[in-house]
Amino acid sequence: MSELTELAHRIGKEVIGPDAIDVDKHARFPKASIDALRKAKLLSAYVPKELGGMGVSIRDLTEICHVLGQYCSSSAMVYAMHQIQVVCIVRHGLESPAMREYLKNLVEHQYLIASVTSEVGVGGDVRSSLCALEDAGDRFKVEKNASVVSYGAEADALLLTARRTKDAPPNDQVLVLLEKKDTTMEKRGEWDTLGMRGTCSMPFLVSGTAKKDHILPLPYSEIASRTMVPFSHLVWTSLWSGIATDALRRARIFVQTEARKKLGTVPPGAIRLAEVNSMHQSLRAVIEDAIAEYERVKDNDDLLSSVRYTVRMNNLKVSVSQHIVQMVNHAMMICGIWGYKNDSKFSLGRHLRDVHGAGVMVNNDRLLGTNASLLLVHKEET
């Protein structure tokens, strides 16, 4: 185990895990968890060393997410989404002095960045925007009616998509950094969901202003295909697989406890545990393969924008989000009534509710629809 995963496990055991039930129960932001990650400087882990960060790899981040997912899915999701924003800035903003300065401050103050890509009125298509940047001298102004901003109320800054100008077509988008001090956020609804309750992903009317050097130079379409989309799928699937890892752990302890009680007999859940164990191996292998592939091709812009790669990443997200539901269901069958009870150490209710979020968050049917369309022109590798 690497030092980083050990550190993540320690924070998980000491802070995140013990708070997870209460975060879930009250659908509140996991403040203690994020503060503990701040204290360990993990919010700036991907920032290059020359700017004060740890300069960790994409793989390291996915491993941290896999660990955090084993303790609290909401905390892991907040951490993952924050890292998506940081990775976008690091990969596409380092040539901008303003962004370098911001990253240095992020290291020092351990700022938390939220994503504002969704918008009321675009039908869930984050690759088009209605809102547009408005020119205001050396600054710009923007107002966005966002349908979902995870941990928006708690974030120190926002990375927001908007049309480049009011005359630009809906898909000519840029990504801009808004600091909380220059932004107002009017909460437009609540977050009372089946699972992933601590992400506090409420709708907000966001209005903000920033200097023009807070606009990332590369068009959003390219940031999305090179970094935001593939990296999101890697950290999400990693943390989701972490939920399955913990469910499997509970089922394994349950079966082993049974086995110790009745030596010489194989407990009834053991066969199903063997089945989930095999599913877990495949699940982790599929994610590992995708991480290794992204690390290999992450600077090959042509390949990252290809039909083949898009189809593969969509497949990864769809398949992992489906398998984890099946795995937690199996774990529930193994633990029986002890998994079904909320007040048992084998309880799997929160896991089951959280994993159902995976298929809904960037809806699997939307991704399958995209793949269905792309497969009309896709040719298999020969």
Added chain:
Amino acid sequence: MNDDIRTILAEHGRLAADPKTLADDADLYNAGLTSHASVNLMLALEDKFNVEFPERMLKRKSFESIASIRTCLEELTGAAK
């Protein structure tokens, strides 16, 4: 060939601008070409020119301008002759 490409773009590209007014090297994505519309565009081009875009051409760059589309089509129709 450019006129044929413009006609197909007008029918399937769902661009914000009229393709007749676009320069050969104008960026079609900036003109509003979405990935969904680009699939229909590819299908229409494959049908019209009786070609199949191989996997190596199925990337953003191949369809970023009228000129880049023509380069792909010339390579494919040339190979077919």
